[in-house]
Amino acid sequence: MEIEHVLTPAQQEEVERQLTILKRGTVEIVPEEDLKKKIEKSIATGKPLKVKLGLDPSAPDVHVGHTVVLHKLRQFQEFGHEIQLLIGDFTGRIGDPTGKSETRKQLTDYEIKENAKTYVEQFGKIIDMEKTEVHFNSKWLSKLNFADVLELAGKVTVARMLERDDFEKRYKANQAISIHEFFYPLMQGYDSVALESDIELGGTDQKFNLLMGRQLQEEYGKEKQVMITVPLIEGLDGVRKMSKSLNNYIGIDEHPNEIFGKSMSIPDELMIKYFELATPLTVEEVRAIEQGIQSRELHPRDMKIKLAKTFVEMYHGQDEAELAEKHFRTVFSKGALPDDIPVHAWAGEDEIWIVDMIVNLGLLNSKGEARRMIQNGGVKINQEKIDDVQQQVPVEDGMIVQVGKRKFVKITK
Structure with missing residues (x-):
């Protein structure tokens, strides 16, 4: 030197x-x-x-x-x-x-x-x-x-x-x-x-x-x-490093609702690490959150909502962060349907195998993924759970198909 x-x-x-x-x-x-x-x-x-x-x-x-x-x-x-x-x-x-x-x-x-x-x-x-x-x-x-x-x-x-x-x-x-x-x-x-x-x-x-x-x-x-x-930050599974190939990631270009929903699934024990390494919060702000959670003055769920809003605001702006929080609270906290469900004009058969329907609507990429999602209880039609991978579904105008916690489609005929 x-x-x-x-x-x-x-x-x-x-x-x-x-x-x-x-x-x-x-x-x-x-x-x-x-x-x-x-x-x-x-x-x-x-x-x-x-x-x-x-x-x-x-x-x-x-x-x-x-x-x-x-x-x-x-x-x-x-x-x-x-x-x-x-x-x-x-x-x-x-x-x-x-x-x-x-x-x-x-x-x-x-x-x-x-x-x-x-x-x-x-x-x-x-x-x-x-x-x-x-x-x-x-x-x-x-x-x-x-x-x-x-x-x-x-x-x-x-x-x-x-x-x-x-x-x-x-x-x-x-x-x-x-x-x-x-x-x-x-x-x-x-x-x-x-x-x-x-x-x-x-x-x-x-x-x-x-x-x-x-x-x-x-x-x-x-x-x-x-x-x-x-550090290499752990992904949503809390164990392996974040990776798209492991499907445990939060993409910064993903839809605001997707970023918010994924952020809410971050394990509690990793929340402070995410705040510290992946947000612009100061050392003092992160320490205050950590101490507040430890003293129970702050609820972990409220802080996870803060983390989710921070991520969405960083990558999509404050307005989108507010809308994503509203969407999350409406869909997950109140069990209601979101107001902004995408509409799909159906041009296929009047009756279809549920697995084919999920793939045709673009809700999942493959039939294998669709079968696993059904078997895990993650598929609903008009808020009724589907549990049979062989089920034939009558396609009706206005029906709502839900896959997982964040994907919805409204069918029109």
């Missing part, structure tokens, strides 16, 4: 303020003392820090789990630091092997561009995209010739690569590891060299990749970045 900077008492107080907020909700900072030095240097020189988040655009739908790191970026942004949003359009052709048990399918250029566009649009709901630098790593990685690639590869040993948990497991299990997969962490690390990043953020599963950035910056004579990891 460079020489220490002499700060005024007011500047030193600002350093401590930033540190306190930026350390909140993190798992690991490597090295923590360097983060303080970088903030001191930034305040002394008036030069903002460059804070990087790298993304391979392999999944276009952003969920609440993804936003944990975005809220941390927003904090850096509010302190005046520069956000480097790195879209891995070049590395996306490989795909991050982290946590994978086999070689990943490579993405096409079209898929990468479409997914990247969706990421940028959705991230704007949390961070100020007008003040965010968006970079695509094809800008520098595509220009490397074979000699450059060999030089890059020569800076890291195979033994170092096999320290990665996923590579190690696959190697010991005699599962294929393609040479090009070794280049993923090298390229991600090289991104930090090209951008001269001061700080890089990521989930705990990205630790190896983030440390590679530090290693390569040193190899190329750059000042090493600080690595900051944030």
Whole structure:
């Protein structure tokens, strides 16, 4: 690091303020003392820090789990630091092997561009995209010739690569590891060299990749970045990390009623973690909620409604949050039907198998899902539960079909 900077008492107080907020909700900072030095240097020189988040655009739908790191970026942004949003359009052709048990399918250029566009649009709901630098790593990685690639590869040993948990497991299990997969962490690390990043953020599963950035910056004579990891938040099942594939997620682009309803199913024991990591509430506000629940001055259900409204307001606005709360209270608390049931003009047979009806109405995607929902008691017609997957249903004008707690359709003929 460079020489220490002499700060005024007011500047030193600002350093401590930033540190306190930026350390909140993190798992690991490597090295923590360097983060303080970088903030001191930034305040002394008036030069903002460059804070990087790298993304391979392999999944276009952003969920609440993804936003944990975005809220941390927003904090850096509010302190005046520069956000480097790195879209891995070049590395996306490989795909991050982290946590994978086999070689990943490579993405096409079209898929990468479409997914990247969706990421940028959705991230704007949390961070100020007008003040965010968006970079695509094809800008520098595509220009490397074979000699450059060999030089890059020569800076890291195979033994170092096999320290990665996923590579190690696959190697010991005699599962294929393609040479090009070794280049993923090298390229991600090289991104930090090209951008001269001061700080890089990521989930705990990205630790190896983030440390590679530090290693390569040193190899190329750059000042090493600080690595900051944030938690992987558990999904609605309360056990596994939030994931669309596990269907335990809250998508930030979902309908307000869906976000509200899903939020109300968050396990009570995870509510404070969601408040702390996935909302803009201050430390003081979160602690007040936590203490209020512990002292029983605040009811957990009321606080879960507050969490649900916060999520909807963040992603759809205050008016939609009020409407979503009204919908939830009407449908779930009072057992009534919502006022805004979608209408479907029926053009099919006058009598239909209930499973086919559910799929034809678009309430579920497959007959298998429909059967399971019926068997679990989650299908109603005109508020009467259907429990026979073989039932034939007469289609009548005005009938209301309900699937689960949040999906309704009114049929017209």
